[in-house]
Amino acid sequence: MITLHHAPQSRSFRILWFLHEAGLDHEVRYHSFGGKGLRDPEFLKISPAGRVPVLAVDGLTLFESGAILEYLAETRAPALARAPGHPERGKFLEWLHYGETLAQHLAQLTFHHIVLKPADRSPVVQKLEALRLRRALEGIEAALEGDWLLADFSAADIMTGTSADLARRFVPLDGLDRVQAWLGRLTDRPAYHQARAADGPAELYLKDFYHA
Ligand SMILES: N[C@@H](CCC(=O)N[C@@H](CS)C(=O)NCC(=O)O)C(=O)O
Numbered sequence: 315m316i317t318l319h320h321a322p323q324s325r326s327f328r329i330l331w332f333l334h335e336a337g338l339d340h341e342v343r344y345h346s347f348g349g350k351g352l353r354d355p356e357f358l359k360i361s362p363a364g365r366v367p368v369l370a371v372d373g374l375t376l377f378e379s380g381a382i383l384e385y386l387a388e389t390r391a392p393a394l395a396r397a398p399g400h401p402e403r404g405k406f407l408e409w410l411h412y413g414e415t416l417a418q419h420l421a422q423l424t425f426h427h428i429v430l431k432p433a434d435r436s437p438v439v440q441k442l443e444a445l446r447l448r449r450a451l452e453g454i455e456a457a458l459e460g461d462w463l464l465a466d467f468s469a470a471d472i473m474t475g476t477s478a479d480l481a482r483r484f485v486p487l488d489g490l491d492r493v494q495a496w497l498g499r500l501t502d503r504p505a506y507h508q509a510r511a512a513d514g515p516a517e518l519y520l521k522d523f524y525h526a
Pocket residue numbers: 323324325326352364365366367377378379380414
């Protein structure tokens with residue numbers, strides 16, 4: 315059995331979504347950012363920084379969402395990967411890992427809008443990180459030629475699409491017509507809806523939009 319360590323509204327949604335796309339049987343262990351579970355010594359043995367996702371699969375416990383998606387796609391759903399030698403291999407790796415370019419700004423924005431006490435939040439960081447996130451989304455706008463990041467849907471759309479979906483809470487997408495249409499296609503997928511239904515109760519993002 316595949317076991318996903320997951321927290322609602324987090325990067326582990328990428329894995330949850332993939333598991334539904336690939337139709338893989340799995341169980342979910344829910345964690346909360348509010349509790350001490352992620353700092354539990356037992357959890358730190360499988361996640362050195364105390365982060366989600368962690369995936370138990372094939373007798374391994376894997377951390378890092380990009381690595382987990384690569385592993386799962388390669389071993390369970392080759393159509394969602396681009397194997398070494400495939401002409402799209404390089405682009406696949408680039409767009410898969412681009413999700414973390416978006417996520418670094420999302421993490422800062424989450425701290426400075428939500429996690430930190432109001433007195434410790436910086437309007438400068440809020441504005442700067444929203445701008446940098448917008449620029450990273452413009453990179454996707456410029457690259458999108460068809461329906462997906464590559465010629466067909468792949469794990470790269472799941473990885474980077476999860477972060478772009480969250481980015482909408484911090485950055486208006488006006489003028490990013492291709493990104494908006496891509497997000498529409500992604501969020502129309504049945505597996506996206508199945509994963510959302512399994513995500514668990516929202517704890518972090520309670521507003522639709524956070525103004526800088
Ligand atoms: N690069 C890692 C980042 C993992 C990460 O930072 N996860 C966040 C949730 S989005 C987390 O677990 N944060 C808990 C904490 O910082 O205490 C990945 O992609 O898996």
